[in-house]
Amino acid sequence: MTTSTPEPLLALSNVNTFYGQAQVHFDLSITVARGYIVCLLGGNASGKSTTMKIILGLVKPRSGEVTFDGASLIGLSTPQIVRRGIASVPEARRLFADMSVRENILMGAFVRNDRDAVAQDLDRMLTLFPKLGQRLSQRAGSLSGGEQQMVAMARALMSRPRMIVMDEPTMGLSPLYVDRVLELIRAINQEGVSVFMVEQNASLALEIAHEAYVLQTGKIVLSGPARALKDDPRVRDAYLGGSEAA
């Protein structure tokens, strides 16, 4: 990183992760600066989703350090990490299908105890995601993919996080919704929430990101400002799992 970037909010340094005998991450180091949108690109089986799980404490790395706002997250449980101010929009949304849309959004505020402010935030979500207003009492599982993505994002915002991690937020959405989701991510970021997102769709992600990393079979092969990476021919090769040696 250059000295002009703000101080890091989230930092992974030299993380090595294993599933049984198989190594998933090789000395992975990533930083997310305060107020930035940082995106992690990579093809299938590159270790992207596992990176999300490491941050959220769902998978424990064998070695390395993960810090959030200067304090280590290693050894904390997922709920503890969430209470530190990290919210997640999981892969494929993962809504609570049999609960109503309203209950789903309110579940996002599970770690909060300020009832009145939570009620206000629910109203705020409905102005941010106006479509959800008519759907509040509907079963979340009955919504379309795009609407579910809106619920998942509203749910994540309800905890008033300092950072949101998103796993492939545009996956499986219609082009219309893809644009809408990207717009919303930018809007969320402008309110001061840092965003770390994992994406396969590099060209879209690089449009809104400040910085990006390219992950290939567990190793960072490229990183830098998104604007620079967008024009880099190697990006295309790398995230598509091109044949060149890493």
Place this chain on the structure above:
Amino acid sequence: MAGATAPAAFPYPSGDQRLSSWLDYTINGLIVGNVYALVAVGLALIFGVSRLINFAQGSIYLVGAYIGWVAVVQLHTPLPLTIIVVAAAAALVGLIIERFGLRPLQNSVRIAPLLATIGISFVLDQLVMLTFSPNPRALPSQLPDVRFQLGGGTIGPLDLLIAGVGITSALLLFVFLRYSKLGWAVRAASQDRDAAMQMGVDVNRVNQAVFGIAAALGGVSGMLVGMYYNQIDTAMSLQATLKGVVAEVVGGAGNVPGAVIGSLLLGLVESYGVAVFGTSYRNLFAFLLLVVVLVLRPNGLFASARQAPPEPLTGTFIAPSRPVRIPRWALAVAAAGFAVLPFFPVSFYVLQTLINAWLLGMLALSLTLVAGTVGQVSLGHAALLAIGAYTSALLSLTLAVPVGLAVIGGGLMSAALGTLLISPSFRLRGHYVSIATLAIGEIVSLVILNWESVTRGPIGISGIPPLSLFGHDLISPSSVYWFSLAVMVVLALLQGRLLTSHLGRSFRAIRDDDIAARAYGLSLNRYKSLAFIFGGFAAGVSGGIAAHLYSYINHETFNTQQSILALTVVILGGLGNVVGAILGSVALVGLPEVFRIAAEYRILIYGIVLLLLVRFRPQGLLGTI
């Protein structure tokens, strides 16, 4: 057993009154249904959050009944206080089970928590039995013994109490799940555990809450049933678990309102069944209902189509390990050593113990093939023993077939009939196979009880001729010893050959990934049938030999306890491991003898062995294959 014996004390009208008292049967069905609901709702909550069928639920129910007895008879507490004491004490037991029995297994193989709850239930039941003696006790109801006329039927204060407790609990549970923060956490965790964690839900706390609630409801239920029948005994436990599981599965596993409706339905079906056929048919209806629902609607009566089918747990049931290799010469030396044992001055007692070990070994060979190699964890294996035993006994007694042939006939019958009976479970997976086989095992025992013209019903079969071979009676302990050892060794050699053959590989493929196996053209039904045919033969032969050794058998000779003992043996040896199955049998039969452990402590020891194995060595002594 509560279900089988207690209805004798039931206020059933008899004879000509019968037709006019349908309302009584309806009331009775709903009241009993309420009791089942208290158990089933707890099971549904636990299944929802942990995808676990808690086989210890009935033990908590038992504990609740005995705490109620202590409170009423010794402490003379008034009724409201009794209910509170029972609920609190049972909840505490539930919390302990969750914290020390199940939480350490969170990252273990999927079968581990299920087996742990079976072990816990053995331990709890035995502790209650050792503390209070196995004799039934009277649990007075603390309510006036009057009955009010209601339409054409009657209703008593206790009926109203049970209905009241049932409805109040349902309302409280509804309010808890719908309006409390912890209730929301429970619902979220049961729909998507990982996503709930990512919202900050502490899943351990949710588990605690669910086990506490389930145990409180179960404990109160046990107390109410004790008061209803004015009798409690330690056999209540397994029956309660079975009934609760039936009600829960009928309603749809993990579905709380479904569990309530399933329970009321089960209560009514049983009550009407009893009205038409008599009390000994009560449980038969319960298990037939379960099997029918499992086969036709495995997600329960109220599941909607969108629900995913039961999880494919087949492969994950086996703890991966590297089996211990034992050289052939060592096995040959061991076999030869056991073969020449009777030439040494060993006592009759030692031979007797080893004969039991060889008989259990045959059963374990059968179960290790079915549960270990093919991945169908059967909890009803004692039924195969029973079929073999009855067939062999009846062939030799009524048709005068030579005993040697009769035993083989028992094996063949067990292979054919057992496979046929278990075949409805072939389309199921994971935990559902265990439940279905458990139910099928119970059905076999109940058919034996009720089919008097063939099985002689509750009287049992006595005067079964001793073992004989080519006209020579095998009376001396050493001849019986050699005979059973030889049969077991032959079966073990055959099974060893089977495992290394193409067929054995197909079996393991089905266990590890049945979808992939099917995609490669393996017919699951065909291979599962083959496994049960081979396993049924081994178990049937074991049962047949046992019948001629005991000379008397009845419908309770081969019970669920034996099925579970066999499972413990198989896990001890290492699932799928032929040598392990035999080693496990010798260890579990022999060691209590060596240490001279009194009989009443044995089941307790088995339960503890199972718990320790699951926790510390799920792959068993010799490793899974």
